Amino acid sequence: MDEAEFDDFYTSSFQRVVAAVYAMIGDRDEAQECVQEAFVRAWSHRRRLDRAEHPEAWVRTTAYRLAVSRWRRTVRGRRAPDRALSLPATAAPPSESHVALVAALKRLPESQRRALVLHHIADLPVHEIAREVGAPEGTVKARLSRGRAALAALLEEGASRA
Amino acid sequence: MPELHDLDRFEDGLPTMNPLPAPEIRRRGDRLRRRRIGLVAGGVALVAGLAVGSPLLGGSDDRARDLQPAPDTGKAAWITTVPDDFPLADGFPQPSEVRTQEDPELEPVCGHWQVTAEEIKVVHYTGESEDSAQRVLMLFKDSDAARAQFAALRSSTTSCDPVPGPPGSHEETIYGPVPLDHVATGAEETYAFSEQIQHDDGLVSDLTLVEVSRTGNALYFDSRYTSPGGDVVIAEELPAMEKASRVPLGAMCRFAQTPCPQPGAPSTTPSGS
Numbered sequence A: 001m002d003e004a005e006f007d008d009f010y011t012s013s014f015q016r017v018v019a020a021v022y023a024m025i026g027d028r029d030e031a032q033e034c035v036q037e038a039f040v041r042a043w044s045h046r047r048r049l050d051r052a053e054h055p056e057a058w059v060r061t062t063a064y065r066l067a068v069s070r071w072r073r074t075v076r077g078r079r080a081p082d083r084a085l086s087l088p089a090t091a092a093p094p095s096e097s098h099v100a101l102v103a104a105l106k107r108l109p110e111s112q113r114r115a116l117v118l119h120h121i122a123d124l125p126v127h128e129i130a131r132e133v134g135a136p137e138g139t140v141k142a143r144l145s146r147g148r149a150a151l152a153a154l155l156e157e158g159a160s161r162a
Numbered sequence B: 001m002p003e004l005h006d007l008d009r010f011e012d013g014l015p016t017m018n019p020l021p022a023p024e025i026r027r028r029g030d031r032l033r034r035r036r037i038g039l040v041a042g043g044v045a046l047v048a049g050l051a052v053g054s055p056l057l058g059g060s061d062d063r064a065r066d067l068q069p070a071p072d073t074g075k076a077a078w079i080t081t082v083p084d085d086f087p088l089a090d091g092f093p094q095p096s097e098v099r100t101q102e103d104p105e106l107e108p109v110c111g112h113w114q115v116t117a118e119e120i121k122v123v124h125y126t127g128e129s130e131d132s133a134q135r136v137l138m139l140f141k142d143s144d145a146a147r148a149q150f151a152a153l154r155s156s157t158t159s160c161d162p163v164p165g166p167p168g169s170h171e172e173t174i175y176g177p178v179p180l181d182h183v184a185t186g187a188e189e190t191y192a193f194s195e196q197i198q199h200d201d202g203l204v205s206d207l208t209l210v211e212v213s214r215t216g217n218a219l220y221f222d223s224r225y226t227s228p229g230g231d232v233v234i235a236e237e238l239p240a241m242e243k244a245s246r247v248p249l250g251a252m253c254r255f256a257q258t259p260c261p262q263p264g265a266p267s268t269t270p271s272g273s
Helices: A003-025 A028-044 A046-051 A055-075 A096-106 A110-121 A126-133 A137-161 B004-009 B022-042 B143-157 B231-244 B246-255
Strands: B097-100 B119-126 B132-139 B171-178 B189-199 B204-215 B218-228
Touching (some): A003 A028, A003 A110, A003 B022, A028 A046, A028 B022, A055 A126, A096 A110, A096 A137, A096 B004, A110 A126, A110 A137, A110 B004, A126 A137, A137 B004, B132 B143, B171 B204, B204 B246, B218 B246
Antiparallel strands (some): B097 B119, B119 B132, B132 B218, B204 B218
16 A cells, blocks of 8 residues: 555545544544554554455554553553544534434443444444454344344433433 | 434534544654564564573473472572563564563553563554454563562452443453463463453453563563453463463573573583583
8 A cells, every 4th residue: 555545545534434433432532543543553554454355444443442442541540541643623522413322322332332333334234344343243233133222222211301 | 312323324414523634644654663663673583582401491391380489599680671682572463563661551451550660571463353462571670579560460450340331331341360270381470360341141252361470580471352251262362372472481581590591692511512
């Protein structure tokens, strides 16, 4: 992957990958930083990226694992979130609807949340999700089914409270 | 309020973010790559560090004798800088970045303890899927300091309470010692523990398996992450991890009270014998 190809890959997929990671972890700023770090690593490992069948999945998975790792350190008080990678946040905050949707997603088990995000936001078919998360296709289908039911119930609960 | 089908158009209406320009991403990636290449070229050579006649190596049985740690008898000069040819990344997924750092960033993190090492070398791997691994070599001012750190790590990880997951996640992170019936080959002391996520339906996943070994004034910290969890996975992963670490563990004898001969050092055996 040469510089021009990488730049195209970065600019065309950045927003989409951040959206997916944001939905998975519930923090948009953290998602953006982790996705940027993942792209930095992608360029530093570009030969490996060339061999990857799904470069966007590589970046997304790397970003997600970074976010999980940083969350664990933060929640145990070992390390403050590293905000070094971002430019100052000048973007508008997400809408109330997005915030409510993300809040409901956060209440799901991680495996269901991740399956829903990869299917509905990242547009991956079941077999691709299975490959990315390392689970059988049947398990992914079950997570999607249960996840949709649980999310629908949570959204309805939120609507009835509003 | 949102509805389920709003997931399908989640990106719609999300405010445009302010990412770093692509050339800056590439610049940082190049810097990371230069550091990695420089450290590997100047640091770790993939040389088998096994020494002939080392008292710490077993015979045909890979499982070492249960060695009692030797008291510090005031050895004059402990090695406190990791030798350039220490094979930390031998048997590790490649390519891997070996780096020196002050904070070992040990994964997983459990309990509260301070690392007081003289030097720390780390190699970390993140796979394309969900696999990852880490090795850390720490050198202390003497074996008493290393022994104390080993004991502190062991103590802190045997009394960790479950950590709840994010609100509404129905999961918690649990820790537990892994019973060992042996000391890792090349080490004077070894212990292992696990971190996993337990779901409210009883399933366990996201296993991080950690084995810590001490020889002399050195601690070797070996960890591996896999998506599945449970005792069966632990029973499979632990010997695989030890087998992959055979060379760096074997090289730990360099830091013992009576160090093993270094690779390439002149033989004391008279020629012709």
